[in-house]
Amino acid sequence: MEQLTTLDAGFLQAEGADRHVSLAIGAIAVLAGPMPDFETLTTELAHRITSVPRFRQILRTQPLDLGAPQWVDDDSLDISHHVRRAAVPRPGDDAALFRWAADVMEHRLDRDRPLWECWVVEGLAHNRWAILIKIHHCIADGVAATHLLSRLCDGFSDSAFEPEAPTAPRGPRLPALTLNPMDWLTTAWRTSCGVTSATAQALHGALDLAGGLLRPAATSSLTGPVTDMRRYATVEVSLHDVETICQRFGVTVNDVALAAITDSFRTMLLRRGEQPHRTSLRTLVPVSVRSRDAADRADNRVSVMLPFLPVEKSDPIQQLQTVHARMTRAKGSGQRQAGNVLISAANAIPFPITAWAVRTLTRLPQRGVVTLATNVPGPRRRMKVLGREVIRLLPIPPLALQLRTGIAILSYADHLAFGIIGDYDATPDVDELAVGIERAVKRLAELSTGHWRSTPAGTLALVQGG
Structure with a gap:
């Protein structure tokens, strides 16, 4: 029997601390029709899903949390509890699909059964259908979940996630063997300096993370209590x-995604009659610490960073450059290393203590972090299920820790998809948040291929036609 790590179990504790949240992550695959026979589809999907041992297992908890929960085989697994059929109302458009998906993600998974569901969805327009997969976050993080769920596809291979064969990084050069004691001292000195530097960086990062959690964000409609209902776009x-x-700008895909999110949140605040401030949008950005050879291991291997997204800036180029600078600073500050060290250290502490600590901390009101933005690389080539092409792959993040919105970013083939979940009452304009992201990326793309000039207000304006 395999025990949950402290991080994996932490997702169970966080869910238990707030009756309004469900810590499941999901994805919607939209396929070109016609849909196969449901019984045939169910049999094949069940075979592919249960090829992963974790999807055949249930959690066995220990009385009074005296030990970590354990994964044990479910000898009475009934696939009909997990593979289900649904239909969206006419006209079967995105609005109908997303409203239904939000309803599904609101409900917690039954902990007496394996922690996953697979919904086959009919009634979509243009002769399409969909599959929604929902799994508990204690099973896997975004990277692992994407690899695991891609096993539903025909001829799955991990190579589908690689845009091209990567060049193997050159490993560190080992010092040559020597009998000179001075060489031994020099090597020992360099090693100790390296360890000291890494420790100092992790300590600095830990202080940054603690400060981010303790210092409240600027008061706005983006923060506050949540209900148990959701909206999805x-x-x-x-x-x-x-x-x-x-x-064009020497930034990363993640920088561009975060800049687009920044601009859309700024527009949202202005639309609501609120002034964006520098501290309005501290964002939880998970960072994978998973090695490539563990891509499909069913567990969580993430650290975190907590940058402020620059909603106070109006110029798109300044937003992008500031996001890049702040993310670079966050990476260099040791936040990623600190999170990793803290999680590793927690695994050495007796489970009853960590379980109590997580439950206590997640019940406390937190006003420092405003939203979540998690970026997961997906398959770079189009996938099929029983010969039907997956034309869209849409991520669904969870909501927890009193956050009112969460955004998951997933690449698939030649597109980057943003899945936005929001509290039903707090984000009636979640669709506008999605539209704003699209508009921001389009504007940055135009600025990348065109020419621009400074305006009297100090911003940049596109000069059409070169």
Whole structure:
């Protein structure tokens, strides 16, 4: 029997601390029809899903949390509890699909059964259908979940996630063997300096993370209590456009995604009659610490960073450059290393203590972090299920820790999809948030291929026609 790590179990504790949240993550695959026979589809999907041992297991908890929960085989697994059928109302458009998906993600998974569901969805317009996969976050993080769920596809291979064969990084050069004691001392000194530097960086990062959690964000409608109802919206942008922006401005795909999110949140605040401030949008950005050879391991291997997204800036280029600078600073500050060290250290502490600590901390009101933005690389080539092409792959993040919105970013083939979940009452304009992201990427793409000039207000204006 395999025990949950402290991080995996932490997702169970966080869910238990707030009756308004469900810590499941999901994805919607939209397929070109016609849909296969449901019984045939169910049999094949069940076979592919249960090829992963974790999807055949249930959690066995220990009395009084005296030990970590354990994964044990479910000898009475009934696939009909997990593979289900649904139909969206006419006209079967995105609005109908997303409203239904939000309803599904609101409900917690039954902990007496394996922690996953697979919904086959009919009634979509244009002779399409969909599959929604929902799994508990204690099973896997975004990277692992994407690899695991891609096993539903025909001829799945991890190579589908690689845009091209990567060049193997050159390993560190080992010091030559020597009998000179001075060489031994020099090597020991360099090693100790390296360890000291890494420790100092992690300590600095820990202080940054603690400060981010303790210092409240600027008061706005983006913070506050949540209900148990959700809204969901998505938008897809051209990955080619994103890569063009990256090349033009020397930034990463994640920088572009976060800059687009920044601009859309700024527009949202202004639309609500609120003034964006520098501290309005501290964002939880998960960072994978998963090695490539563990891509499909069913567990969580993430650290975090807590940058402020620059909603106080109005110029799109300044937003992008500031996002890049702040993310670079966050990476250099040791936040990623600190999170990793803290999680590793927690695994050495007796489980009853960590379980109590997580439950206590997640019940406390937190006003420092405003939203979540998690970026997961997906398959770079189009996938099929029983010969039907997956034409869209849309991520669904969870909501927890009293956040009113969460955004998951997933690449698929030639598109980058943003899946946005929001509290039903607090984000009636979640669709506008999605539209704003699309508009921001389009504007950055235009600026990447055109020419611009400074305006009297100090911003940049596109000069059409060169």
